[in-house]
Amino acid sequence: MKHPRLFLFRFLWLATISTVLLSAGTAGRAADSAGGVIALKATRLFDGKAKTLLTNGVVIVQGDKIVDAGSNLPIPQGAQVIDLGDATLSPGFMDAHTHLTADFAGNYNDRRLKELDLNVSEQAITATTFARVTLEAGFTTVRDLGSRFVGSKEFVDVALRNSINHGVVPGPRMLVATYGIGATGGHFDSTAGFRDMLFGREPDYSDGIADGPDAIRKAVRFEVKNGADVIKAAVSGGVLSLTDEVDTPQFTPAEIAALVDETHRLRKKIAVHCHGDQAAKDAIEAGVDSIEHGSFLKPETLQLMKTKGTYLVPTLMATEWILGKLDAYPAALQAKAKAAGAARSEMFRNAIKIGVKIALGTDAAVYPHGQNAKEFKLMVDLGMPPIDALRAGTSVDADLLGISAKVGTLEKGKLADIVAIPGDPTTDITGTERVSFVMKEGKIVKNGAKP
Ligand SMILES: [Zn+2]
Numbered sequence: 361m362k363h364p365r366l367f368l369f370r371f372l373w374l375a376t377i378s379t380v381l382l383s384a385g386t387a388g389r390a391a392d393s394a395g396g397v398i399a400l401k402a403t404r405l406f407d408g409k410a411k412t413l414l415t416n417g418v419v420i421v422q423g424d425k426i427v428d429a430g431s432n433l434p435i436p437q438g439a440q441v442i443d444l445g446d447a448t449l450s451p452g453f454m455d456a457h458t459h460l461t462a463d464f465a466g467n468y469n470d471r472r473l474k475e476l477d478l479n480v481s482e483q484a485i486t487a488t489t490f491a492r493v494t495l496e497a498g499f500t501t502v503r504d505l506g507s508r509f510v511g512s513k514e515f516v517d518v519a520l521r522n523s524i525n526h527g528v529v530p531g532p533r534m535l536v537a538t539y540g541i542g543a544t545g546g547h548f549d550s551t552a553g554f555r556d557m558l559f560g561r562e563p564d565y566s567d568g569i570a571d572g573p574d575a576i577r578k579a580v581r582f583e584v585k586n587g588a589d590v591i592k593a594a595v596s597g598g599v600l601s602l603t604d605e606v607d608t609p610q611f612t613p614a615e616i617a618a619l620v621d622e623t624h625r626l627r628k629k630i631a632v633h634c635h636g637d638q639a640a641k642d643a644i645e646a647g648v649d650s651i652e653h654g655s656f657l658k659p660e661t662l663q664l665m666k667t668k669g670t671y672l673v674p675t676l677m678a679t680e681w682i683l684g685k686l687d688a689y690p691a692a693l694q695a696k697a698k699a700a701g702a703a704r705s706e707m708f709r710n711a712i713k714i715g716v717k718i719a720l721g722t723d724a725a726v727y728p729h730g731q732n733a734k735e736f737k738l739m740v741d742l743g744m745p746p747i748d749a750l751r752a753g754t755s756v757d758a759d760l761l762g763i764s765a766k767v768g769t770l771e772k773g774k775l776a777d778i779v780a781i782p783g784d785p786t787t788d789i790t791g792t793e794r795v796s797f798v799m800k801e802g803k804i805v806k807n808g809a810k811p
Pocket residue numbers: 457458459505723
């Protein structure tokens with residue numbers, strides 16, 4: 361060996377680096393250290409299902425699971441105790457309607473132009489920051505309902521979901537939809553409003569655009585083949601699209617029947633974007649799992665949802681944001697937003713009265729990512745009891761997503777997805793917007809000051 365001192369130096373340097381990397385790794389795996397048991401304590405506990413809060417809440421976590429949860433539980437010997445003080449322990453929040461790979465919050469026309477020269481890889485990198493802020497806001501699970509970039513064949517949502525699952529980037533657990541399925545010229549046709557053939561061809565099933573039952577089946581199969589966990593489709597027009605009316609039906613009953621049949625055949629759930637009443641009736645009759653938005657739904661249609669067990673995901677945050685920034689949208693879109701906004705409050709109150717299953721979903725991307733929890737207050741302001749809003753954002757979402765065996769409640773055996781809400785959310789629901797502690801699968805994501 362020619363340079364023993366240099367060799368020793370290199371060895372020591374590598375050893376130091378490995379130690380640093382190891383400790384950085386274990387910092388994110390707190391529950392694995394010291395026998396692997398963490399005891400979380402707070403003044404109150406919301407278990408995700410009950411109609412009331414418990415006092416003196418304790419959750420015992422070992423590895424990635426909840427070992428026990430309840431009131432005044434004994435603390436196991438040697439457990440690391442984290443006392444969160446005057447706060448409420450809750451299951452990690454869920455958002456049943458996000459678009460973590462996109463950002464529609466700025467000026468509409470600027471964004472539309474920017475999308476034409478956007479490098480999709482750059483957008484994917486940016487999306488990792490959207491995932492991180494969403495998780496840090498307490499949302500440990502999202503159902504991501506559509507990811508597309510005009511003229512691109514990338515599946516950025518699948519890539520983001522996989523990167524989060526592999527621990528490459530922090531983010532919520534994602535159930536992804538790949539491309540929203542829609543009709544030619546409909547809400548999901550991203551070439552609509554541009555000069556004909558600007559992109560060289562009409563979009564087809566491989567862009568999520570399909571007309572007729574067979575093409576729709578092909579689109580569903582293509583998306584599942586490419587990694588979709590859930591199928592999303594637009595059965596009525598939408599607000600942020602240029603060539604459709606907001607409430608017109610965009611699929612025939614035969615097309616919707618094929619959509620639902622093929623999706624359920626592949627054991628996936630089908631979420632449909634729908635503002636209009638007629639389109640909703642067709643979709644509910646056909647057996648869709650959830651209606652997203654639902655702005656113009658009449659009481660008899662909501663009654664049909666109740667009868668069929670269809671979930672409503674009202675996405676109040678989306679209309680709230682657009683109505684607060686109307687100048688950022690073209691005149692035609694302003695008119696659609698005003699019409700949907702004017703109808704949605706009465707629809708939501710009727711849905712509560714009738715007893716429709718309401719799941720929390722926000723349409724994140726329409727507003728800046730990370731503000732998802734403001735949906736809780738919007739629901740409460742429109743008459744939903746705070747405890748029901750909390751259930752909508754935890755156990756009800758878990759049921760809708762089909763993952764209630766694993767998450768959605770603080771119960772023995774569930775994955776340790778846990779947040780701490782400062783104060784009592786049943787007297788101040790806005791505490792959900794300031795979570796002081798976030799844990800996902802036993803790993804501490806955020807541990808702020810004791811309120
Ligand atoms: Zn959406």
